[in-house]
Amino acid sequence: MIDVVLPCLNEARALPWVLTRMPAGFRPLVVDNGSTDGSARVAAEHGARVVDAPVRGFGAACHAGLLAATAATVCVLDADASLDPAELPRLVAALDALEAAGGRPGLVLGRRRPAGRGAWPPHARAGNAVLARTLNRRAGTRLRDLGPMRAAxxxxxxxxxxxxxxxxxxxxxxxxAAADGWAITEIDVAYRPRTGESKVTGTLGGTVRAVRDMRRVLAEAAS
Structure with missing residues (x-):
């Protein structure tokens, strides 16, 4: 069994598609981060385990999901239907191969490839590219995306x-992970237009907040 952490804030419209696309052997943990649209109820109705994360924030939701997970392998996936859970087995297979080849802990990221008009607005793509280049210089990685689909x-x-x-x-x-000597790679995954209102990549304000938070992390790592 593999646990799939799904940070969730008002994704009631997207969750049915996401949860019905979950592959066999992958157990969804929907981490409700203060939703007001009935997301927790929808998740439970579709067989997901609901984890409460009252402290608002994407990282807070991911952390709560990680603490609630019990499987040896964990995936992280946005709950907005922009990424297809059916691709998760490919990430886990890549993780297995990466660790078998290198004998080190591995981290596999999904490199987003837009599939549909409006899936990845230019401002969000540009911000992501700048951060990825900065990360690569700092950490010695060779990533082109800081995508939200991951396996470790x-x-x-x-x-x-x-x-x-x-x-x-x-x-x-x-x-x-890079500082600890992990093997890190990425594989291409389709990136669809999200369902419902965008809170990050679909809005300029959301992108600015995300870039600001990531720059802060980079600055703290360099100090």
């Missing part, structure tokens, strides 16, 4: 002791 081992992730509880959480995870 639960115990190793918990051992990284990631502290950020906002949008800097994904970046700090990669920074700490």
């Amino acid at each position: 081992r639960r115990a190793a992730l918990a051992g990284l002791d990631v502290r950020d509880r906002r949008f800097g959480y994904p970046l700090e995870t990669v920074l700490r």
Whole structure:
């Protein structure tokens, strides 16, 4: 069994598609981060385990999901239907191969490839590219995306002791993993237009907040 952490804030419209696309052997943990649209109820009705994360923030939701997970392998996936859960087995297979080849903990990220008009607005793509280049210079990685679809081992992730509880959480995870000598790679995944109102990549304000949080993490790592 593999646990799938799904940070969730008002994704009632998207959750049915996401949860019905979950592959066999992958157990969804919907981390409700203060939703007011009935997301928790919808998740439970579709067989997901609901985890409450009352402290608002993407990183806070990811951390709560990681603490609630019990499987040896954990995936993280946005709950907005922009990424297809059916692609998760490919990430886990890549993780298995990466660790078998290198003998080190592994982290596999999904490199987003837009599939549909409006899936990834230019401002969000540009911000992501700048951050990825900065990360690569700092950490010695060769990533082109800081995508939200990921796979790793639960115990190793918990051992990284990631502290950020906002949008800097994904970046700090990669920074700490690279510093600890993990093998890190990415594989292409389709990136669809999200269902419902966008809170980050679909809005200029959301992108600015995410970039600001990630720059803060980079600055703290360099100090």
